[in-house]
Amino acid sequence: MRSIARAATAVGAAALIVGGLSAAPASAADGRTCVSNQHPTLDVWTGRGCFVGNGDDIEATDLYADGQRTVVDWYTDYGREGECDNALGTGWTVTCDYDMTETGRIKFRVCARSGGINRDCTDWTGWISIRTGEAA
Numbered sequence: 129m130r131s132i133a134r135a136a137t138a139v140g141a142a143a144l145i146v147g148g149l150s151a152a153p154a155s156a157a158d159g160r161t162c163v164s165n166q167h168p169t170l171d172v173w174t175g176r177g178c179f180v181g182n183g184d185d186i187e188a189t190d191l192y193a194d195g196q197r198t199v200v201d202w203y204t205d206y207g208r209e210g211e212c213d214n215a216l217g218t219g220w221t222v223t224c225d226y227d228m229t230e231t232g233r234i235k236f237r238v239c240a241r242s243g244g245i246n247r248d249c250t251d252w253t254g255w256i257s258i259r260t261g262e263a264a
Contacts, residue, residue, distance in 0.1 A: 158182075159261030165238045165250045167192065174198070174248060177212070177238035181261025184228040186236065188214035189221040199246060202236035204228065205255065213241070230259040 159181035164173045175198030178187040190198045203209035212224035228234070233255040239246035257264035 161253065161256050161261055161263070163236075163238050163250050163253060164191070165240065165248050167194070168248055174240050175238050177236055179234055179236055179256055179261055181257065181259055184226045184258060186212040186224045186226065187221050188212045188224070188238075190214050190216065190218050193218040194240070196240040196242045196247070199239045199241045200236050201239065201246070202234055204258070205233045228258045232258045233264045234258055
């Protein structure tokens with residue numbers, strides 16, 4: 129099941145991460161870990177991905193009007209993998225709802241996708257608890 133919500137782009141991107149393509153994840157007390165990717169030549173954030181422990185949700189937010197989509201690739205320590213793909217455009221968040229094993233852990237990264245090719249990906253996050261949404 130996917131739900132769609134309008135994202136607050138400038139505030140969300142600025143508040144989350146400082147850095148470039150290898151931005152470290154920001155973790156909040158609400159069980160949400162987020163990372164953002166940056167355009168390789170411009171000083172702008174292009175996308176944001178979040179894992180939300182309460183609900184096993186992956187969020188993909190497009191932050192920049194560049195004609196590319198934001199994709200969040202993910203995998204677990206028990207063999208599941210997938211992606212959450214946002215093709216709706218700038219300012220939109222796509223929430224992908226997965227039923228994951230609460231005792232497991234997840235890693236994810238955020239990429240811009242153009243023509244089926246992932247570009248400007250962040251590094252993979254460290255392990256995150258699926259139950260809490262925080263570093264594990």
